[in-house]
Amino acid sequence: MEKFDLLDELIHGRISPEEADDLCSLVLADTSLTIPAYEFMGISRKEWTACAHGGAFSEVAQWRANGWPDKCFVCGGAIVSDNYGWMARHHAGKLCLKHVVCPKSD
Secondary structure (H helix, E strand, O other), rough: OOOOOOHHHHOOOOOOOOHHHHHHHHHHHHOOOOHHOOOOOOOOOHHHHHHHHHOHHHHHHHHHHHHOOEOOOOOOEEEEEEHHHEEEEEEEEEEEEEEEEOEEEE
């Protein structure tokens, strides 16, 4: 298997969301990999974290293409996604970010 950029493939419509899931499953099952699976798929640690929190590859691909959310959906406070301290959660039908320790409880 050769390294690839899963989110870029999604962004440019070269694969479907279902194919992205299937490719991820193949990579995760490959015991011969010598690098982390997310790295093999061209996904950053930050993007992989959002996926691990329940975000679909297609949702995270949109963030890569159009910019990451920068506000907490609970309190409205600023979130700098590169600094972590956030969780990706679905809210009002879309993937959003919230503070790990939010000043407001949800």
